[in-house]
Amino acid sequence: MSTIPAEYKYSSEHEWVSPAVDGVVTVGISDHAQAELGDVVYVDLPTVGDVVAAGDNAAAVESVKAASDVYTPVSGEIVEVNEALDAEPGIVNSDANGAGWIFKVRLSDPSELDALMDAAAYEEFCK
Template sequence: MTIKFSKDHEWINAADAAATVVGITVHAQDALGDVVFVDLPEVGKTYAQGDVAGVVESVKAAADVYMPVSGEVVEVNEELRANPSLANSDPEAAGWFFKVKLSNAAELDALLDAAAYQDFAANA
């Protein structure tokens, strides 16, 4: 598994470039509190790295979900749409948001590894 992190607090599992999985980090869900709604991107839509691809709303606030890499959304997590609390209970597995087909794998190099993200999040 190749998991990278963005400074916008998304994680990306780039083990399979055909269906790279994206979600929010444990740090992000901790900051948001209880997630009550997710607005997921449209399947088939193409985004550039850094584009807003969705929204997550909690009892405290709403936050944009940014595209950590450029690509086309190939699948969304319908289970998350039905049960947004998965973003809290299992943010880096069952609470994934969407899968994307990478258009530029080199963009992964700009993302943080786990240790660098932990340092970044600790000071955020």
């Protein structure tokens, strides 16, 4: 069973978004998504400073068999990326909701969060 933290918001592309802290959110892929992908062997991280729009292809998570694009659910500037994934991409499997986060975005339009699913809706969506 996948875990779906109640405090996060979710996109239909299976990314999660943390609550904003000082206007910055953390983005990762859901536990459900990592389980579907299988062993993650490479994460293509965005570049700090990139400005992205909601729906943009911002990163890629690759398993042995497939490359899967990561779309940012929110618009803004990339302020940090999870460089630990360069050396240990498997963290995305072992802790998708935590240490396996992928990038942080300074929100340009916080209202975009309202358009995302809450945990209950995402759980339903995964069924």
